[in-house]
Amino acid sequence: xxxxxxxxxxxxxxxxxxxxxxxxxAVKGLDLVVPRGEVFGFLGPNGAGKTTTIxxxxxxxxxxxxxxxxxxxxxxxxxxxxxxxxxxIVETPSFYGYLTGRQNLELLGKVSGGVxxxxxxxxxELAGLLTRAEDRVKGYSQGMRxxxxxxxxxLSSPEIxxxxxxxxxxxxxxxxxxxxxxxxxxxxxxxxxxxxxHLLHEVEAACTRVAVISSGTLVAQGxxxxxxxxxxxxxxxxxxxxxxxxxxxxxxGFVSGLTDxxxxxxxxxxxxxxxxxxxxxxxxxxxxxxxxxxxxxxxxEFFMELTGGASGDGPVTPGEAEDADA
Amino acid sequence: xxxxILMLTGVELYKLSRQKFAYLLIVFVxxxxxxxxxxxxxxxxxxxxxxxxxxxxxxxxxxFASIIGSGTFGAAGAGTIAMLAFxxxxxxxxxxxxxxxxxxxxxxxxxxxxxxxxxxxxxYCAAIVAVTAVLGISAxxxxxxxxxxxxxxxxxxxxxxxxxxxxxxxxxxxxLLSIYAVGCMGLLMSVVINNNGWAVITSLVMYxxxxxxxxxxxxxxxxxxxxxxxxxxxxxxxxxxxxxxxxPDLYYFAGVNLITIALFVSLSVYLFGxxxxx
Numbered sequence: 375x376x377x378x379x380x381x382x383x384x385x386x387x388x389x390x391x392x393x394x395x396x397x398x399x400a401v402k403g404l405d406l407v408v409p410r411g412e413v414f415g416f417l418g419p420n421g422a423g424k425t426t427t428i429x430x431x432x433x434x435x436x437x438x439x440x441x442x443x444x445x446x447x448x449x450x451x452x453x454x455x456x457x458x459x460x461x462x463i464v465e466t467p468s469f470y471g472y473l474t475g476r477q478n479l480e481l482l483g484k485v486s487g488g489v490x491x492x493x494x495x496x497x498x499e500l501a502g503l504l505t506r507a508e509d510r511v512k513g514y515s516q517g518m519r520x521x522x523x524x525x526x527x528x529l530s531s532p533e534i535x536x537x538x539x540x541x542x543x544x545x546x547x548x549x550x551x552x553x554x555x556x557x558x559x560x561x562x563x564x565x566x567x568x569x570x571x572h573l574l575h576e577v578e579a580a581c582t583r584v585a586v587i588s589s590g591t592l593v594a595q596g597x598x599x600x601x602x603x604x605x606x607x608x609x610x611x612x613x614x615x616x617x618x619x620x621x622x623x624x625x626x627g628f629v630s631g632l633t634d635x636x637x638x639x640x641x642x643x644x645x646x647x648x649x650x651x652x653x654x655x656x657x658x659x660x661x662x663x664x665x666x667x668x669x670x671x672x673x674x675e676f677f678m679e680l681t682g683g684a685s686g687d688g689p690v691t692p693g694e695a696e697d698a699d700a
Numbered sequence: 701x702x703x704x705i706l707m708l709t710g711v712e713l714y715k716l717s718r719q720k721f722a723y724l725l726i727v728f729v730x731x732x733x734x735x736x737x738x739x740x741x742x743x744x745x746x747x748x749x750x751x752x753x754x755x756x757x758x759x760x761x762x763x764f765a766s767i768i769g770s771g772t773f774g775a776a777g778a779g780t781i782a783m784l785a786f787x788x789x790x791x792x793x794x795x796x797x798x799x800x801x802x803x804x805x806x807x808x809x810x811x812x813x814x815x816x817x818x819x820x821x822x823x824y825c826a827a828i829v830a831v832t833a834v835l836g837i838s839a840x841x842x843x844x845x846x847x848x849x850x851x852x853x854x855x856x857x858x859x860x861x862x863x864x865x866x867x868x869x870x871x872x873x874x875x876l877l878s879i880y881a882v883g884c885m886g887l888l889m890s891v892v893i894n895n896n897g898w899a900v901i902t903s904l905v906m907y908x909x910x911x912x913x914x915x916x917x918x919x920x921x922x923x924x925x926x927x928x929x930x931x932x933x934x935x936x937x938x939x940x941x942x943x944x945x946x947x948p949d950l951y952y953f954a955g956v957n958l959i960t961i962a963l964f965v966s967l968s969v970y971l972f973g974x975x976x977x978x
Contacts (some may be wrong), residue, residue: 432805434977462805468798472718485806509887526802546792 384443385534385566391440393426393590400426401590404440405638408534410581413560415581415598416570417677423590424487424570425465428538433460445533458487460666461532463540471512474694475503475522478511479529486530493529500554501525501555515675519550524555532642534566535559541576553580574677586677594676602678612665613638613656622659638664704808708816709761713823714784732778733832736838738902752824778926779828779879780907787886788815788903801977814972818887818965825880833872834927848913859943867938870946874931875921877957881924884964891968891975924960 380515386408393401401423405552408414418424429435432440441447446458447456458700465472467476476494482492483489501521507515520540527535541549555684557580559565577584578598582681585595610686616638623629628645635641644652649668715724791814803916805815836847848857859867877882886903893899913919914926930953938944 396860429977432801434801434804437977454809457805457809460805464801464805466798468802470715470718470799472720477718481714482802482806484707485803485808530806573948685913 377675383409385445386536388431388441389441389443391427391430391442392438393423393430393435394438397591401430401587401610402438402588404587404592406585406592406595408566409431411560411564413556413567413569413575414582416568416587417574417577417584418570418572418587420576422572422587424572424587425538426590427581428462428464428536428570428586431536432464433457433459434464439583458530459533460532460536461527461530462536462538463520463523463527464536464538467540468553469519469522470528471510472510474508474510475518475525476507478522479526482526483529489502489529492493493531497525497528497689500528500560502526502551516543517545517551520548520552521555522542524552524559526651528559528565532565534568537569539570539572540574541571549576555581607646608641608669609652610639610641610648610665610667610669611652611656611663612662613640614662615676616640618659619661621659622655623652626655701809701812702896705812705816705819708808708813708825710821712883713817714819716820716824722786722824728829729778729782729828730831730876732834738821738959760931771917776875776878776932779825779832779875780928781904782828783825783879783883784907785887785900787821787883788890788900789896790821790887790892792899793890795894795977796896804977810973811973814887814891814969815965818884818968821883822880825876825883828879829872829876830877837868841961852895859938867935867946870950871931871935874927874953877954877961878924878928878931880908881964882928883958884961884968885910887973888964888968889971921952922956924956927956 384407386406388404388406389402391401391404404423404427406416406427409649416424416427426435429519430437430443431449432571439674442456444456445459448467449456460695468474470481473481475498479497483494483679495507498658501520501523501524503518506518511519512523520543524535524537524540537556541552544552553576556567558569561584569577569581581597584598584601586593603669613620616634617664619640620632621636623632623640623642626644628648629642631641631643633641642652648665653663653666791800794803804810835977840846846861848860883909886900889903890899893902910923911925911928913923920926921923930949934944934946934949
């Protein structure tokens with residue numbers, strides 16, 4: 375990448391990354407910057423181009439144009455050095471069913487260039503699989519396979535882990551476990567985690583930074599808190615005297631869209647950060663406030679706004695078809 | 701690079717050693733060799749009927765070598781089928797099962813991975829031939845001893861024991877190269893076709909037209925299938941024709957098979973390097 379500017383804090387970058395199948399662009403001009411030490415959510419509806427992007431990042435498919443830089447190294451021109459610091463799961467983690475969990479990890483450790491003695495035990499313990507390590511993988515549940523998948527990404531102590539829809543096929547407790555594990559990797563071990571998902575609440579719960587992709591194009595990228603920062607807040611209150619409260623609120627210049635839901639319940643929009651003033655004004659006027667619930671914009675609302683509610687209508691590539699099936 | 705290829709070959713052999721399928725195929729080949737080899741002596745009429753005129757019972761010299769000669773003749777056919785079934789699934793099973801992605805997202809070149817597969821395939825072929833050889837020679841020795849080949853009526857030594865062992869060695873090397881060339885064809889199919897079942901079936905089906913090509917003048921000298929039985933045929937002749945030697949047939953055999961193997965492996969590496977892994 376002669377002449378290109380390398381972001382030294384970025385562990386993973388894509389520059390103008392594009393993939394075309396026939397006359398359809400699965401991914402077009404994708405510029406991502408994944409800073410070191412963060413949990414980065416890669417969000418998009420089914421068929422948006424998430425898995426295609428990840429495959430290009432990992433050298434499984436060649437981009438039509440653009441580049442992928444891992445620690446500043448071009449993943450396609452120098453794959454050996456670039457991929458040395460990466461752990462990854464692409465779609466469902468797959469293992470040799472006739473081997474035990476430990477044997478699979480030992481084998482993958484060798485392929486990674488060898489891992490220190492005891493490392494397999496460490497990652498098995500981290501994934502909560504130490505007691506089942508001697509069982510053949512064909513007897514593992516989906517959740518155990520996912521955890522073994524995480525364990526194999528950690529074998530060579532990577533700087534970044536790339537996970538493609540890691541909660542797919544998991545039950546709610548398995549999803550929560552996986553979320554906790556992802557957060558732990560970042561918080562305790564300082565590993566950068568790049569995680570794709572079409573589940574908005576997953577990304578909102580686990581990620582510090584997010585990029586949103588729709589129909590192969592990047593539509594937003596930034597800190598989750600920044601993207602969700604809003605000028606207005608929706609506030610639901612429950613009061614003893616709805617009519618009196620409406621009078622008081624009507625006089626406050628920063629309140630708008632007041633609606634009476636009946637039974638003392640009122641809803642309104644107000645300028646962000648002024649919820650306490652509403653409470654103070656009502657109490658001063660002698661209106662008892664029994665409930666006061668502010669609603670900030672959720673990632674889901676933000677996502678729907680950006681993508682226009684897109685769901686699976688993006689360009690479906692051979693790989694994304696599997697993605698869409700998940 | 702060499703270290704990584706050797707490491708990957710070791711990984712392939714480890715996986716292979718843990719699969720029942722690999723052992724079953726060896727049993728299949730060995731059983732075929734034993735049945736044809738020993739059966740041709742015990743039930744010559746039946747074997748003759750099975751092989752047609754000029755078939756296995758036409759072997760001369762009732763010695764351990766003739767048992768092995770006819771047995772390996774049977775092993776070559778079974779070995780071909782076993783190799784196609786095995787090599788046809790070598791890459792396709794990993795593509796279909798998703799384990800290929802696990803390997804390729806690690807710091808290894810695709811060419812190294814495929815060369816390691818080809819090397820592991822060679823070791824597997826060698827294991828099949830070695831087991832067949834040990835059991836064939838044991839069976840032959842048990843029935844006829846390991847002595848020189850001599851004409852029964854005159855007692856004249858036709859081939860010494862040392863000579864016969866040398867001949868057997870050459871024959872087994874030829875067998876190994878033949879089976880490996882077929883295996884490399886299966887490896888190519890396995891790279892091209894993602895579905896494991898189809899890759900194996902296509903490998904098996906493709907073999908027959910390729911084998912048939914040896915009947916056409918244009919192909920008969922350079923198609924590798926034309927040389928599949930050469931080792932056994934020469935060995936059989938050597939038991940009855942004293943002037944028979946391996947040369948110059950061996951040069952043709954080695955040349956055609958080595959070029960074929962190089963071609964199949966190179967093509968497999970090239971296509972695998974360009975393959976999109978979904």
